Amino acid sequence: MRTQEQSGQEIHESVGLVEMNLREAGRTRMAGNTQAFLRNHAPFSKMQPAALQLFAEKAQIAFYAAGSLIISPDSGKVRFFYLIESGKVQARQAGEVTVTEYSILSLGPGESFPIGAVTAGRPSTNVYTAVEDTFCYKLPAEDFLTLMASSPEFNLFCTQYIASLLDQSRRQLQLQFAQRASEQQTLNSPLSGIGSRSPVTVSPETTLREALEKMSLAGVGSLVVADDEHKPVGVFTRSDLLERVVLKDLPLTTPIGYAMSPDPFMLEEHATAYDAMFAMATHGIRHVLVTDAEGKLTGVVSERDLFSLQRVGLRQIRQAIDGAHNVEALLQAAADVRQLAFNMLAQGVGAEQLTQFISALNDALTRRVIQLNLEKHNFDGIEWTWLAFGSEGRDEQTFSTDQDNGIVFMPTEGADDEGLKGRFLDFAIDVNRDLDRCGFPLCKGNIMASNPQWCMTLAEWKEQFSTWIRIPQPEALLNATIFFDFRALYGQAELADAMKRHLLAQTAANPMFLRAMAKNALDVEPPLGKIRDFLTDLEPDHPGKIDLKKYGSRIFVDVARIYALASGVHNTNSVQRLRLAAQRLSIRGEEINAVLEALNFIQLLRLQHQYLEGEPGRQGDNLIDPETLNELDRRILKESFRQARKIQTRLKLDYQVN
Amino acid sequence: MLSLKKFLFKGGSPSHLPEDVRASLAAWRESPAPPPEELHFHTRYVVVDIVSSGPQPESDRLLGIAATSLLRGTIQPDDTFYVDFSTLDGENATVDRQLMAFLLFAAKGPLVTYHVPYVGGFLQRAFRERLGVDFQPQWIDMAWLLPSMFEEKSHTVMPLDYWIEVFGLNGGGARRDAMVNTLLLARIFQMMLVRASGKQVDTAQQLIDESRASSFLRRTH
Numbered sequence: 001m002r003t004q005e006q007s008g009q010e011i012h013e014s015v016g017l018v019e020m021n022l023r024e025a026g027r028t029r030m031a032g033n034t035q036a037f038l039r040n041h042a043p044f045s046k047m048q049p050a051a052l053q054l055f056a057e058k059a060q061i062a063f064y065a066a067g068s069l070i071i072s073p074d075s076g077k078v079r080f081f082y083l084i085e086s087g088k089v090q091a092r093q094a095g096e097v098t099v100t101e102y103s104i105l106s107l108g109p110g111e112s113f114p115i116g117a118v119t120a121g122r123p124s125t126n127v128y129t130a131v132e133d134t135f136c137y138k139l140p141a142e143d144f145l146t147l148m149a150s151s152p153e154f155n156l157f158c159t160q161y162i163a164s165l166l167d168q169s170r171r172q173l174q175l176q177f178a179q180r181a182s183e184q185q186t187l188n189s190p191l192s193g194i195g196s197r198s199p200v201t202v203s204p205e206t207t208l209r210e211a212l213e214k215m216s217l218a219g220v221g222s223l224v225v226a227d228d229e230h231k232p233v234g235v236f237t238r239s240d241l242l243e244r245v246v247l248k249d250l251p252l253t254t255p256i257g258y259a260m261s262p263d264p265f266m267l268e269e270h271a272t273a274y275d276a277m278f279a280m281a282t283h284g285i286r287h288v289l290v291t292d293a294e295g296k297l298t299g300v301v302s303e304r305d306l307f308s309l310q311r312v313g314l315r316q317i318r319q320a321i322d323g324a325h326n327v328e329a330l331l332q333a334a335a336d337v338r339q340l341a342f343n344m345l346a347q348g349v350g351a352e353q354l355t356q357f358i359s360a361l362n363d364a365l366t367r368r369v370i371q372l373n374l375e376k377h378n379f380d381g382i383e384w385t386w387l388a389f390g391s392e393g394r395d396e397q398t399f400s401t402d403q404d405n406g407i408v409f410m411p412t413e414g415a416d417d418e419g420l421k422g423r424f425l426d427f428a429i430d431v432n433r434d435l436d437r438c439g440f441p442l443c444k445g446n447i448m449a450s451n452p453q454w455c456m457t458l459a460e461w462k463e464q465f466s467t468w469i470r471i472p473q474p475e476a477l478l479n480a481t482i483f484f485d486f487r488a489l490y491g492q493a494e495l496a497d498a499m500k501r502h503l504l505a506q507t508a509a510n511p512m513f514l515r516a517m518a519k520n521a522l523d524v525e526p527p528l529g530k531i532r533d534f535l536t537d538l539e540p541d542h543p544g545k546i547d548l549k550k551y552g553s554r555i556f557v558d559v560a561r562i563y564a565l566a567s568g569v570h571n572t573n574s575v576q577r578l579r580l581a582a583q584r585l586s587i588r589g590e591e592i593n594a595v596l597e598a599l600n601f602i603q604l605l606r607l608q609h610q611y612l613e614g615e616p617g618r619q620g621d622n623l624i625d626p627e628t629l630n631e632l633d634r635r636i637l638k639e640s641f642r643q644a645r646k647i648q649t650r651l652k653l654d655y656q657v658n
Numbered sequence: 659m660l661s662l663k664k665f666l667f668k669g670g671s672p673s674h675l676p677e678d679v680r681a682s683l684a685a686w687r688e689s690p691a692p693p694p695e696e697l698h699f700h701t702r703y704v705v706v707d708i709v710s711s712g713p714q715p716e717s718d719r720l721l722g723i724a725a726t727s728l729l730r731g732t733i734q735p736d737d738t739f740y741v742d743f744s745t746l747d748g749e750n751a752t753v754d755r756q757l758m759a760f761l762l763f764a765a766k767g768p769l770v771t772y773h774v775p776y777v778g779g780f781l782q783r784a785f786r787e788r789l790g791v792d793f794q795p796q797w798i799d800m801a802w803l804l805p806s807m808f809e810e811k812s813h814t815v816m817p818l819d820y821w822i823e824v825f826g827l828n829g830g831g832a833r834r835d836a837m838v839n840t841l842l843l844a845r846i847f848q849m850m851l852v853r854a855s856g857k858q859v860d861t862a863q864q865l866i867d868e869s870r871a872s873s874f875l876r877r878t879h
Contacts, residue, residue: 014676014678014755015678015679015681015682015755015758015759015762018752018755018756018758018759019758019759019762019763022739022740022741022756022759022760022763023736023737023738023739023763025739025740025741025742026724026725026726026738026739026740026837027735027736027738028740029724029738029740029835029837029838030726030733030735030738030837030841031735032837033837033838033841034735056735057735058735059735060732060733060734060735061732061733061841061844061845061848062731062732062733062848063731063845063848063849063852065849065852068852086826086827086828133825133826133849135845135848138732
């Protein structure tokens with residue numbers, strides 16, 4: 001016999017069960033309704049039924065009246081993923097932002113937000129506001145993460161979105177530079193600002209004699225033939241005079257209309273110098289007439305006008321450097337290197353190529369300085385090499401790099417070693433001084449060829465390397481981070497090769513040294529906060545700032561050096577080191593690519609910072625305030641630091657450093 | 659919440675009802691209604707639509723109920739209800755349980771629908787005949803409230819399709835199922851709540867009063 005209590009239990013379960021089923025039926029119906037929307041929008045349209053079902057059964061529907069706030073950085077950790085069903089949402093960057101085009105983003109039906117914040121489980125850096133009456137599907141964060149984990153299509157969508165941020169950021173950077181670049185005259189300048197604004201014109205009826213007199217009087221080599229409305233009908237140049245007048249025996253009383261080159265090439269004022277250059281190259285002409293919208297002549301651009309714009313060109317700089325007869329001539333070239341590097345940054349050249357390019361031109365510059373000084377110092381018959389250390393040695397120079405150099409030489413038999421060293425030191429003092437004048441500041445740590453400590457014979461260098469490797473004292477380890485990144489810049493490269501072979505043999509024989517290097521490299525960690533995105537109080541003298549070199553690129557560089565030495569990689573460039581070492585240590589390709597992307601991004605930020613923030617003529621620093629970065633850059637910077645932490649973790653494991 | 663056993667076998671339910679339904683009914687009768695002075699944000703509104711065999715509550719049949727709640731201003735997929743009576747013809751005990759389940763789902767809170775005489779009429783008759791319940795919930799009639807809240811869009815009662823069109827919602831074709839209708843109505847209700855707050859109609863009670871006033875005024879003047 002059942003007790004009353006037992007039957008009461010069952011009774012409740014019975015109606016309760018029906019209610020449960022009907023609620024379930026309700027949910028299924030509502031989910032069906034939501035799915036109908038999802039099926040019309042990517043990436044949901046490509047997702048598996050089970051994933052769609054998950055989304056639809058969990059997504060709430062919220063309404064935001066026009067003008068109302070949806071999320072802001074102040075709302076704390078983002079708890080929902082929002083998918084716009086109808087209406088329009090504006091994403092605006094919170095805080096100080098420099099570039100408006102990018103800082104405001106308009107989102108419409110089928111678009112979602114804030115993917116980065118909800119993935120990372122942190123507050124949004126954007127303010128999202130409904131600009132029209134808006135309905136959103138709101139998926140709770142935990143269901144969003146479940147969906148990320150279970151649906152490959154959704155996962156791809158979200159990760160690609162985050163990856164695309166990198167691309168967007170790079171484009172943004174280019175835009176910023178393009179704006180700066182256009183303030184100066186470049187090939188992007190409109191024709192309205194280039195060339196002659198008041199070209200000499202005559203009417204087609206003008207006689208050749210009058211026209212030639214006018215040319216002679218004005219001291220020009222060409223004139224424009226224009227009709228009554230000031231619309232160009234032809235041009236007449238000195239070469240026309242030869243071909244079309246003299247050789248054809250035309251009398252000077254002939255109207256110029258018969259002798260001119262008709263149908264001149266014209267461009268409107270808003271066309272760029274680049275367009276003009278392209279036209280000249282395509283049509284084999286030397287002048288392009290510039291007109292307003294009505295076709296009336298407003299100016300002439302000549303080949304020469306365009307060349308003067310292009311003064312800052314790679315080849316021109318190389319020619320200027322190689323042809324410089326004294327240091328004064330090199331000063332302009334040094335300034336041009338900076339200008340060209342800036343232009344390249346504006347054109348979207350990546351950090352890796354750019355730093356290598358700066359290094360290449362700086363190399364040329366340094367070589368020329370050395371050559372000029374060799375006219376006063378003669379080392380004929382002596383084997384010697386000018387060495388570059390540090391970032392120069394790694395081909396990773398940014399805009400602000402001081403000198404790090406040294407000399408290795410072979411003593412000649414029976415000669416006075418000290419005397420020879422003295423001669424090299426005198427020479428080095430001159431070179432160091434001239435390099436300083438060219439914009440490579442003297443090294444504060446006195447790592448320069450003029451320092452007797454770093455002007456040594458091959459045997460001495462080898463012994464020095466061996467000592468550092470055998471007894472890895474803190475100072476030795478510090479020196480290793482500078483001196484082991486060397487390459488030959490001038491002279492007999494074989495000496496540098498011998499040093500390198502010695503170095504690799506020694507490190508291979510002393511595993512303890514690499515372990516000590518690893519321990520040293522792990523002393524500095526990327527400035528990632530546990531609560532905040534970034535730690536900005538690591539440098540007591542610069543509160544609120546992050547040293548992108550010390551806490552950013554150096555981490556990568558240090559790890560790259562260790563793996564390069566460990567795997568016998570001869571290269572000094574960090575990107576090459578990491579790529580080659582990864583192959584030898586069989587680190588997966590995409591893993592190392594992510595690391596390299598991160599390094600390149602940090603380098604790009606450094607270059608940007610040094611150029612945009614640096615005062616003209618002063619050495620820029622590496623201190624950035626993450627608050628001033630836009631959302632994308634912040635996010636990518638954070639990801640870059642995560643990559644730094646990742647390779648540090650790997651190093652820690654590989655070298656058993658705790 | 660389910661410790662309602664002390665109310666079992668009490669109350670005046672019709673004797674033909676299964677025991678479990680009678681017990682649930684008794685418990686429902688004793689349960690308190692949520693306080694109507696709460697702000698919209700804290701009120702659980704239940705938006706409901708029905709399917710019937712015709713337009714006359716007294717002579718046509720109720721075929722289905724679709725409902726969803728609005729909690730914290732948001733439509734919640736976890737809190738929806740759908741019953742289709744037409745598929746379970748004649749199974750009395752099942753229909754009774756299903757109707758009872760709806761009472762539990764509605765939980766004596768304010769009910770939102772479009773055209774109360776129609777929806778309320780069918781529900782009232784079903785509950786009276788099947789469960790012996792005089793179903794008199796706090797109704798909010800959107801058909802009357804919308805012209806009073808959105809005067810600029812219409813001064814008179816219009817068909818629901820008119821409002822769907824005016825608010826730019828995707829009606830999804832002429833033949834909608836009851837749940838789609840309910841969800842559309844819920845969306846319009848969400849918009850209306852924003853408008854209501856703007857007019858200092860801040861609580862469920864005020865909204866219910868507003869609904870009554872608007873239907874009274876418009877019917878009698």
